[in-house]
Amino acid sequence: MKAIVIDEYGTADMLHEADLEVPQIAADEVLVKIAATSINPIDWKARLGLLKPMFDWGFPVVLGWDLSGIITKVGKDVVSFKVGDEVFARPDIYEDGKRGTYAEFAAVKEDKVALKPKSISFEEAAAIPLAGLTAWQVIVDRLKVKKDEKVLIQAGAGGVGIFAIQIAKYLGAYVVTTASPKNKSLLTKLGADEVIDYHTHSIVDVLKDYDAVFDTVDQIDDGLEILKPTGRLVTIAGHPTEKQESATQSVSTWWLQPNGKELSQLGELVAQGTVKVIIDSVFELTSSGLQAAHKRSESHHAQGKIIIKA
Ligand SMILES: NC(=O)c1ccc[n+]([C@@H]2O[C@H](COP(=O)([O-])OP(=O)(O)OC[C@H]3O[C@@H](n4cnc5c(N)ncnc54)[C@H](OP(=O)(O)O)[C@@H]3O)[C@@H](O)[C@H]2O)c1
Structure with missing residues (x-):
């Protein structure tokens, strides 16, 4: 699958396209074909190596911790979701560093996933989780x-x-x-x-x-x-x-604790129009798209969320 990776810690220009294996899913995980992801400051802080004390990742590293998309596979213990469901999530940060969301597919634990309300676009949904x-x-x-x-x-x-x-x-x-x-x-x-x-x-x-x-x-x-x-x-x-x-x-x-149930409640508020999603900018899932998106986030002056369309 296509993914945007880094092979060492450093500037936004380190982000580049690579061909990686589609992640294997565990019994309690679903595989999501990603429609959109979004940028958070933790992405470029991780890219700079600032999370090294917490995560001993091996390169290449796939960053990104927001997704929306469609389930293409479910683990044998998954009960709440099925293939074809439109979902959004903040996946766990995996120890291997290879399962971020700057990719065509990501594995997510069932309890971190929420159904995407039909009235919200994939871009809006990807802006919400983290x-x-x-x-x-x-x-x-x-x-x-x-x-x-x-x-x-x-x-x-x-x-x-x-x-x-x-x-x-x-x-x-x-x-x-x-x-x-x-x-x-x-x-x-x-x-x-x-x-x-x-x-x-x-x-x-x-x-x-x-x-x-x-x-x-x-x-x-x-x-x-x-x-x-x-x-x-x-x-x-x-x-x-x-x-x-x-x-x-x-x-x-406080450190965010990913939680599918709370995400579902928040999704309902967005679907009702009580909470609006504000999108700063949208980039493509390409080397240049991710580089530009990181630079925008590092400016500290984005207005709302920076989205990546897969
Ligand atoms: N602990 C956690 O679990 C967790 C989770 C999410 C985020 N975070 C952290 O929380 C921080 C904010 O995250 P974010 O996603 O909201 O970042 P962000 O989207 O990059 O924030 C950009 C905004 O910050 C404003 N800004 C910059 N300097 C400011 C200042 N001195 N006073 C007031 N506003 C200022 C800018 O406003 P103007 O353009 O109007 O100046 C801009 O709109 C980051 O450090 C992030 O790493 C932590």
Whole structure:
């Protein structure tokens, strides 16, 4: 099958096309013919070798951890899906480093898969799993945002931020976010009550007594400063210091846990139009397509999700 791989850690120009074996599936896995995948910052962080302490991959490495597509094979223990189902998923990060989603096929454990709502395109569906589930798990499960609470979501125009704003609004919160001025009207349309231009205003000068902070930019001290003494902060971008952890507010880090059931719930919100998918750009599954997509993500200024069409 066609895949886009790296043979060493380095720049985006290392990404190139290769011919690999179609992955074998285990009894609890399905094989998906990929229609689309999407880029997340973890992709280029992995490409640079920053995940080496966690994963001892052998080259070539296939990156990518979002997919939508059609099931072409099911393992013998799979009960919830069949060949022909249209699905989307955030697959596990496999130890061998060869089973990412920059490829024609990927194996996914049954419990990580969700049926794709018919009304969502494959491109939209591929945008949801990693960023959408991260936003869902932080806003709903970790911060436990409630109606009328005041919530700050950093980097509102990013892949995670756009989902987080809409999920927090769905729960009835008052939502403030940070963004460049060009993104203000989009984020207001998506429900943000206030959009702070982080280039000209520091959140600590304009916000106080917040109930919850979703930190996506590693500004934990600033987040703590605007919280009530009983407030909660979750970061997906930093590592709280001992001093930060000893604050009166609760402070924690979160790593996405892929989960097919939660993905299904989020898919329903998208199908109903409660949560909108915002696509920054679409590239082809080619060497030049992936190189351009990584460079776009590394600019730190994508508006929503960067999609790869297989
Ligand atoms: N722990 C986990 O499980 C997990 C999961 C997903 C993501 N992450 C991490 O979370 C971070 C965000 O991910 P993402 O997918 O949302 O990234 P992204 O899509 O690349 O974010 C791009 C956005 O960041 C905004 N931005 C850049 N610098 C900013 C700043 N100083 N203040 C406010 N906004 C800023 C830009 O907004 P403007 O263009 O408006 O300036 C742009 O829209 C990344 O570090 C990623 O690795 C962690």
